Amino acid sequence: MTGATQMLESGHSDVVHDVQLDYYGKRLATCSSDRLVKIFNVAGDQQSHVADLAGHEGPIWEVAWAHPKFGNLLASCSYDRRVIIWKETTENTWVQLQVFLEHESSVNGISWAPHEYGLIIAAASSDGTISIHTCGSDGSWETVKINQAHPVGCTSVSWAPSTTLGSPTLGVHRLVSGGCDNAVKVWRLQEGRWRMDWPALSKHTDWVRDVAWAPNLGIPKNTIASASQDGTVVIWTQENDGDQWEGKVIHDFKTPVWRVSWSLTGTILAVADGNHNVTLWKESLAGDWGQVSTVQ
Known part of the structure; x- marks a missing residue:
């Protein structure tokens, strides 16, 4: 696997x-920990820094772009307990559209829902809760919480795809979360309330640093990746809705694993580890996962 690599001075x-x-x-x-979000144009071979977004009062852990059907919106979350939604009003001019201050501790992870559900963002916090913020047709926001999602702290959250393979209708809203309790948990929205969809998934022996629910364009099953402080990445699969989740350790990196991210088709997994390596992994026809590339 080859591809062009560009370096960017942040x-x-x-x-x-x-x-x-x-x-x-x-x-x-x-x-960054410098409390700034920076925006760059990176089309083609040209790169240009176009905006600094200042509004947080602590290190910023994650950023997430909304689907373009909602305009140019970007979310950020921080140690300062805030989630900020930024909106580009004119070219390269950004304003704070909404600030959520719903948590008692650091907000560690954010994830936009599939755009088919509307403008919805979930946030995971060290206070143990997950907040879900939904924008109504009048522009007002409503917030619900999953209390005690991970009582000792929630590190990450990711939405399930909006539909299952072969289904023409929208599926049930589902989330996956990771926490400082070493657990991966799947949540389902039922009758207006979020409930655990399955008992906690347990294969990790230390904090779960990241979770990522795979797109299902290329795989006819539910698939989740989890990365842990224990150095492992686990792939969790569910053949059909309601079936038991099965977990497989794909590799022990011998160093904390910080991030996992799927390709658009859900067939390639990128893994960022504590040795400053980013590696790409793919499942073989036999069901074994192997490294296919290292991102230099």
Whole structure:
């Protein structure tokens, strides 16, 4: 597997915690312990820094682009307990559309729902809760919480795809979360309330640092990746809705694993580990996972 690699000088004055491309791959957002979000144009071979977004009062852990059907919206979450929704009003001019201050501790992870559900974002916090913020047709926001989702702290959250393979209708709203209790938990919205969809998934022996629910364009089953402080990445699969989840350790990286991210088709998994490596993994026809590339 080969591809062109571009280097970008972020201009941040402290550690960069997250980097996210927008839907079209033409805008790049970065965030850092320097309390800034930076926006870059990265179309083609040209790169240009176009905006600094200042509004957080602590390190910013993650950024996430909304689907372009909602306009140019970017979310950020921080140690300062805030989730901020930023909106581009005119070219390269950004304002704070909404600030959520619903948590008692650091907000560690955010994830936009599939756009088919509307403008909805979930946030995972060290206070043990997950908040789900939904924008109504009048522009007002409603917040619900999953209390005690991970009582000792929630690190990450990811939405399930909106439909299952072969189904023409929208599926049930589902989330996966990871926590400091070493557990991966799947949640389902039932009759207006979020409930655990299955007993906690337990294969990790230390904090779960990240979770990612795979798109199902290329795989006819539910698939979740989890990354842990224990150095392992686990792939969880569910053949059909309601079946038991099965977990398989695909590799022991011998160092904490910080992030996992799926390709658009859900067939390639990128893994970022504590040795500053990013590796790409793919499942064989026999069901074994192997490394196919290292991102240099």
